[in-house]
Amino acid sequence: MSMLLCPSMMCANFRSLEHEVNALEEANVxxxxxxxxxxxxxxxxxxxxxxxxxxxxxxxKTVDVHLMIDNPSAYIDLFADKGADIIYFHPESDMHPTRTIDRIVGRGVKAGIALNPGTAIAAVEPLLGMVDYVLVMTVNPGFAGQKYLPFVNDKIQALQAFKHEKGLNYTIVVDGAISEEKINELTHYGVEGFVLGTSSLFGKEESYKTIINRLKNI
Structure with missing residues (x-):
């Protein structure tokens, strides 16, 4: 799979969302x-x-939703009905995560789990064979503009090793303070997807198209 570049729309300019989406479409995110x-x-x-x-x-193009909410299972149908192609949720926020994954898949949507920096892989191992995506949070979730937490690199490498050991097919995506330098580094760890915020895409002088073209050539 080629690199997946995923603009975090929370960081977009909401005074002109139409312009933002048009520019991101032109950039071919x-x-x-x-x-x-x-x-x-x-x-x-x-x-x-x-x-x-x-x-x-x-x-x-593909649209994902990252549910940082309590009891996400109650909202799967709502977000599937709104056209989400991928739904991520945090297993620790859900009493029955396997059932929630089944509900997502049953709606014809790709299932993903999101792992907070403090969430151990051992806690989610039973789920890894059921999902299409694993979203690794490299900052504590909830706010833009935080610093990258380098200890998460060990988790990324462990997820990649587990994937190959068990013959699984999930795509590893990272989210939080993802700079151009981090993309270059993390591709060597087997990361395929990158959520792009203010560290690499939004609020820059260059156009989105220029930035995305450069990132795709890393």
Whole structure:
């Protein structure tokens, strides 16, 4: 699989979301990443359903939702109905994560789990054979602009080793303070997907197209 570049739409300029999406389409990004927060599982609120609906209508590309919410199983049908192609949730926020994965897959949506920096791989090993994506948080979730936590590199390498040892097919995606230098480093660890925020894409003087083209050539 080629590198997946996934703009974190929480970092976009919401005064002109239409312009932002058009520029990202022109840049040929791979996946639109939409953070959904409830103010309980993480101490912040993310994007709304109207944002998801608007972005879904503007693109044929893959759209994912990252559910940083309590009891995500109650909302799987809602986000599937809104057109999400990938749904990530945090297993520790769910009483029955295997059932939630089954519900996602049953809706014809790709299933992903998101791992906080402090979540051990051993805690989610039974789930890894059931999912299409593993989203590794390289900062504590909920806020943009944090510093990359280097100890997470060991978890990424362990996930890659486990994947090969067990013959699994999940795609490893990283999210949090992902700079151009980190992309260059983490591709060597087997990371295939990168959520792009203010460290590499948004708020720069260069166009999205210029940045995305350079990143794709790393």
């Amino acid at each position: 791979d996946i639109y990443h939409i953070d959904i927060m409830d103010g309980r599982f993480v101490p912040n609120f993310g994007m709304g359903l109207q944002d998801l609906e608007y972005i879904r209508k503007q693109t044929q």
